[in-house]
Amino acid sequence: MRRAIALVGLFGIIGAGLSLSILPSTKTVAAASDQRTFLIPASDGYGVADCISSKAECGKIVANAWCEAKGFKMATSFGLADREDFTGTLAKATVTAEPEQPLVIVCG
Template sequence: MRRAYAMLGLGTAVLLAAASLTLIPRSSQASSTEATFLVPAHDGYGVADCLVSGHSCGQAVADTWCEAQGYVRATSFRQVAVGEVTGSVQKAALTKLPQPVSITCTN
């Protein structure tokens, strides 16, 4: 009789533990719903190339970049002006490089 109660208690504990694990959020998803990233223009994704040339490929490339970061899609993307970049970099050095791209991603 004691064995039956012990097995019932153990089974209940295992069932509750398994049920609680289904309520834990997945770690593969991004923690916030929206984030903005500064992407170098020469990163290899081609977002800056699409913006400069005026092609419609910018949205598709930005969406792909956001998916690679764990987000669903890009809500906006644009080239960033020299004055918007952190003040720790000299402006003379930034004018020689292609301007970075700001990409806002969302879940």
């Protein structure tokens, strides 16, 4: 009886060792050139527009935190979005008041 228990234990240890040797040992990482641009409304309700639009030191912290929350390492650039970043996809609308310009964060 003891031999049977010892053999079952031995086969269990061998099976566990084999299964661990099959598992990959490294994590997959994004390519270095993988970048994504995020457009954020200036009136998002979190109050980050002042930091990001003025390119203050707090803007760098906020932009890096935004990118880390989205799975990127850090922000490569941030600030006010250019008109070309958010216009041209829809037909022209008649607007009485000039809308707020959105913010842009480029993560990489």
